[in-house]
Amino acid sequence: MVEKNKTFQVVDHIVMILLCLFCLVPFLIMFSSSITSETTLIREGYSIFPKDIDFAAYKYLLTGTDDIIRGYIITICVTFIGTLANLVLTILFAYPLSRRDLPYRNVFAFILFFTMLFNGGIVPSYIMWSRFFHISNTYWALIIPNLMMNAFYVIMVRTYFQSNIPDAVLEAARIDGAGEWKILLQIVLPMSKPIIATVILLVGLHYWNDWTNGLYYINKDKYYSIQVLLNRMLQDVQFLMSSASGDSAALAASIPSVALKMAVAVAGVLPVMIIYPFLQKYFVKGITIGAVKG
Amino acid sequence: MKKKVLALLLTTMMAIGTVGCGQEATGSADSTDASKTETQTENASSDTAGASETVAEVSDYDFSDREHVTMKVYMFGDADTEQAEAVSKAVSEITNEKLNCDVELTRIGFGSYTTQMNLLLSSGEQVDIFPLFTLSLTSLANAGQIHPITDILPEYGAQTLNSVSDSDWACGSVGGDIYAFIPNKDKAADLGFIMRKDIVDELGVNVDDIKDFNDLHDVLVKVKEAYPDMYPVVPDFKDARGLAPVDTLGDNFGVLLDPYNSDSLTVENYFTSDIFKEICQTSYDWAKEGLIMPDASSNTESGNNLMKTGKGFGRFSHMKVGFEEETEAAVGRDLVCWRYKEPLSYTSKLSSSLWCVSETSVDYDRAVALLNLMYTDPELSTLFIDGIEGVHYEYKADGSIGYPEGKDAATVGYARQAWGWPNEQITPVWEGDSATLWEELNAFNESAKQSPAKGFVFDNSSVLNEVTAVTNVYDKYYQALLAGQLDPETTIPTFVEEMDNAGLQTIIAEKQRQLDEWAATK
Amino acid sequence: MRSKKTKLKRFIPLYMMMVPGLAYLLINNYIPMLGIVIAFKQVNFRKGIIASPWVGLSNFKFLFKGDAWIITRNTLGYNILFIFLTPIIAITVAILLNELRSAMSKKFYQTVILIPYLISIVVTSYLVYAFLATDNGYFNNTILPLFGLEAKSWYSSPQYWPFILVLVHIWKGFGYSTIIYYATLVGIDSGYYEAAAIDGANRWKRIVHVTLPALKPTIITLTLLSIGRIFYSDFGLFYQVPMSSGPLLDVTNTIDTYVYRALMQSNNIGMSSAAGVYQSIIGFILVLGANILTRKISAEDALF
Structure with a gap:
């Protein structure tokens, strides 16, 4: 054996x-x-x-421009704030949904799920956020649109709550006179560390990797995150490839070299490779604490 | 009960939704009014066209009685925010005096320009003037996103109106209305092959002796023998053969086959023509001999870069006066051109640098006046194109301008896309260019053959379904055929058949109808 | 009625919890969703979206012209493959991870398999190009000569691409899916395993009888969600990774890339919106069907 x-x-x-x-x-x-x-x-x-x-590309990144350092700071702040906000929204929505006794819970589940299938396209969203909330060219543009709540993660968390938190535990708490908020904060959350760690990780990655909000809402370089920066460079090349024979020669002069593009890509990935093992610790820790079962 | 609540919920949602939507609609429809009201709250006497008209008779566009506004100018090409702000500030000093307005310049990298401009123009946000670049004149005009300037030009753009020819204005017109400001730049293109001078000299080739593609072929073979590691013909990104020697009438789907010699206005299918077949056949033969870089149609490098690194000997391209100098600066080697088609002036040559007034502009008159100023005022034009003296450029000994000591295109922080602005020809010439470049360019434009269809703008809105399907077929074959990756003998018939199934003939018929109509009104 | 009211009252705190999320969904998703009307209009921004004329279904026509069959086949075909392959691979890897004893290596492996997910798809397309470029690619330069094989021009040989695309998709995504399954796996009470061990179940039996049933809700949820997206495709994977190479279009053109090519020039928002609506509706119908089926088999795990 x-x-x-x-x-x-x-x-x-x-x-x-x-x-x-x-x-x-x-x-x-x-x-x-x-x-x-x-x-x-x-x-x-x-x-x-x-x-x-x-090492010319890295030399340029470190000394030739302050874009990268600024990009890092922005990416880190955006990832931190965004993940936190997303986590709060997600848990608050997922917990009631996981409650089998909640009246109309399927209606709410449907409202949530429906957003995964249908969207009005980018133009209406843009009008909403940019004209009514004026978030163009602000840091909020990198945090709020689309990323702050994702039906996928809500459903994931709901599924976890549903299958890992026994009704009996909730019932017992209720008999002890605990309110719903107290149950959520003091009983459900401590039992859900693995899923919370996972959501932090995955949502964090989304924020870290996102460049679409930057593409839509930002045209001032002081708001560029690392990924927006990288994507700008790559898009210029993509553009030249797709538009056959315009005045590409005149435009190509400002294209960064392959080495620089790759260096920025490495710069985007490296921090996550360093941070991830540390997150892992909580991930694993959460497991042992989380496994209270009835 | 359950159902009732659901219904209630849905109605509430719908109700809120409708409100939101109503706002949205007003947002896009009346945004100009909205922004005008904003200005009106501060100065009730604004927007009285009658009053300003009388003033305009006295002096060229005097806007002092109108509300002071900020005009938003968008332009492709990257710039650091601080640099763009510095330029805006310098520009505003001039425009404050002449147009009673500030200017806010936003530069958008050309890779994101299309996306961002489409969003800006669809959202109803204030945009005053912008170059078309990749956007389509007809679809913007049809969707009501740009403002017709026919009636405004005589008053606020008189100088430009008079110095640009009618056939050029027609290139910016849709349905009889002028929608775009015509830039002053190279308005024609000749076709040729640009190659490394050092190798040509070393092999004892005289470029003047190259008369046709057979002669070029012999040169390429010699290059291949002398430099087995080098590709004699490299593509520029995916494009191995440059522009077609025809008037594409906007999109290659239905062309004028011989705009050089014939006045015929018959729209024909380029892909069944002998010209096309010959080009593909040469490419295919050359590719088999290893003269063209393999898999050229999926290449990710610019042609200049391939030549710079010594991987390529030359490439096909469309050209203009000063093309050698411009390309030499990018390649860093001496170059020489063989030109096989004389300059031709046609509609789409102008389209990427057309400047439009957005429907959401705060003041259409002033937008046109600003464009006119950019066209006529050397100081303003230089500021926009080259930036600020001492920061973004400096005068060199020979009177040309160049990047300041220790700066280059990558570090200066303000991208220079001279040809994209309304008038590069009133600014100092760039370092390395001929001192008389602008005179030469004028002569080049004047000498150019005019396509009989110049001024015709194809509006494809009625055949969009066909265009979308045909485009996909086109993408499947076109570049690969030009790169010699596919055997024209067998591929062209399939290509043509698929194009026809996708509706190419419908597009050609519609184009012919519009062209005839256009010719009748001319 | 009264008792119902008091019963509802008990749930007020729960409903309150959902308010921030609902508000966000309303602003971010539902109000912009009204933009769906654009699909049925010929938009004129001067008149405004609401006042623009209705054009019925004519914006949808272009989706059914020309290569309609090919793009539908490709979109569906790849997605169905992905729907089956991704969970199989991800679950296998998650179980393998979970069975490992050394915590150190667990950590290390997890980090490494997540790296591809972090690399943007455009950079991925460069990496694929680095391997497959005809004259300076790693395959043609280094690997094929090792086996004495001729260089191939990959970007004009459609026969290899279904395989390449699936491989790239898996490469990029399996780490991410693995983490999701792994998170569920580690949540399984060790008591179940101990009980199984006492019953004398071997490793295989434990996987079949304990692990897989515990993963079932996650598998069902994820599968239902991907069914909803079955008419969508990853634009980067199908457009940028094959470098938009013409000869490959028969096996790389999907609905999204078709629409992109079709509308790049004209940028007709009515038509692009129509494409989105078409993709959503098909996904919606399929997922409704699948959900009904799920309810019948295992009501617990239905999405709604």
Whole structure:
């Protein structure tokens, strides 16, 4: 039995290592292109190990412009505030939905779910946020539209509450005279750390990765987050590729090099790779505390 | 009970929704009125067109009796916020005196320009003037997003009105109304092949001896032998062969096959023509010989970059006066051109730099006056195009201007897209360009052959369904055929058949109908 | 009636909790949703959206012209593949992660498999290009010669692309899905496993009888949600990753890329809105059907 278990562990590790390689190799190419000169990239192509090393792109990022530092600060603040706001909205909506005894809960579930399927398109949303709430070119534009509540996460949390928090526990609390708010804060939340950690993680990633709000609502560079910055660069290239033979030569002069694009991409991913293992700790901790079952 | 509550909920939702929607609608419909009311609250005497008319007779556009406003100018090309603000401030000093308004310039990177402008123009937010760039003149005009300026021009844009030819104005017109301000720039294009001079010289080739594609082919073969690592022909992004030697009448779906020599206004199918077949066949043959970069139609690099890094020898392109110098600056090598088609002036050559007045402008008259000023005032035009002296550019010894010491396009913080502005020709020439560039450009424009359909703007709104389907087929084959990736012998017939199934003939018929109508009124 | 009222009163705090969320949904989703009328109008901004003339279904016509069959087939085909493949792979990986004993390596593996999710799709398209570019790509330059194979021009060979696209999709998304399933997995009471172990169940039996049933609600929810999106496609994956290469269009053109190509120039908001409505309605019908089915089989897990 123990022997068998050991073999299983070894096989398990091997499979996971292969998967990790599958995920890492493209990332390595990304990194190696960010430290390769433009000429080498175009002439000799991409490779996992850089053929010559040229830190020009990173030098430029660190000294040539203050965009990156500013972008980092904005991204971190936006991610922090946005995730917090989203978490509050999500939990407050998901908990009542998880209550099987709540009258009309299906109506509310439907109202929520319906938003995942139908939308009026970007123009009405833009009119709403930009003309009535005046959030264009403010930091709010990166936080509020579309990202602050996502039906997907609400449903996920609801499902978790529903299947992991026994009715008996809630009933017991009610008999003890606890109000709904107290039940939510003192009983449900402590039992839901894994899902909360997951939502923080996933919503945080959404905020971290988002560039669409920046594309729609922002045209002043002092509000660019890292991803908006990166996306601007990439979009210019995409544009030149899709518009055959306009005056592309005249426009192409301002295109950043491949190395720079890759360096910004690395800059966008790296912090998450560093922070994630720390988040993991809570993720795992939440598990042991969360497993109170009836 | 359950049902009742649901119904109640839905009605409330609908009611709130309708209110929201009502606001939304007023927002987009009456936004100009709304913004006008705003100005009116401060000065009740504003917006009296009659009064200003009488003033205008005395002096050219005097707006001192109108409300002081801020005009919002949008332009593609990136700029740091601070730099754009600095330029706005400098521009406002001039416009305050002449137009009684401030100017707020917003630069939008060209990759996001289309998205952001569409949103701005659809949302009813204040936009005063902007260049079309990739936006379509006819769809903006049809959707009521831009304002006709026919009646405003004589009064507030007189100087421009007189210095631009009628056939040029027609290029900015939809349904008989002028919707766009015509820029002063290269209004024609010739077609050619630009290549590295050092290699040409080394191989002992005289570019003047290249007469046709066979001669070019021989040169390319020589290059291939001498430099096996180099691709003799590289694409510019996905485009391996440059523009077609026809008048595309806007979109390639129905063209004038010989605008150079014939006055015929028959709209024909380019894809069944011998010209198209020949181009594809040459590409295909060349690609088989390894003369064209493989898979050119999915290339992600600019042609200039490929030449700069030594991967490419030359590329096809449309050209203009000073094209060599402009490209040399980007490639960093000496270049030489072989031109195979003389300059042709046609409608779509102008369309990317047309400037429009948004329907949501605070003051249409002043918007036109501002455009007119940008067209006629060298100081203002230079500010917009090149930025502020000493910050974004400085005078060089030879009288041209260039980036200040230690700055370049990437670090100056204000993108220079001279050709996109109303009038680059009243600003100092850029470093490296010929000192007499503007005179040469005028001569080039004048010498250019005029396409018989110049001034015709195709309005595809009635055949949009066909256009959308045809575009998808076009994307499937066109660039790949030009890059020599597909065998024209077998592919062109399939291509043509699919195009016809998608409705190409309907588009051609509609284009012909509009063209005939246009010719009749001309 | 009275007792009903008092019963409802008990739930007031619960309804209050939902107010902020409902307000957000109203502003962010429901009011803008009225923009759906745009799909049935020929919009003239001078008149305003409401006053613009109705044009019936004519904005929808372009969706059924030309390559309609191909784009529908591609959109549905890829999505159905994704709906099956993603959970299978993600659950397998989540279980493998969960079975590992070393906490250190759990952490490490999880971080690494999430990396692709963090890379923007446009950067992904460059990475794919780095592998597949005809003359300087990693495959043609390094890998194929190892096996003595000829260089291929990937971007003009449609036969490989269904496989490449699925691979890229999985590469990018499986880490994310894995985390979702893993979160549910770790929430399973260890008591169940212990009980199973006492009963003498082996690892496989424990997975089948404890793990999978515990994952069932999550699987059902996620599947229902993806059914609702079945007519949508990831624009970046189908447009940018194949570099919008013409010869590949037969296997890469989906509804979203078709609409993008179709409307890039004219930017007709009536037509783009019509495309959205079409995609939503089909998804809506399918998901309603699936939900009814779910209710019959396992009412607990139905979405609404």
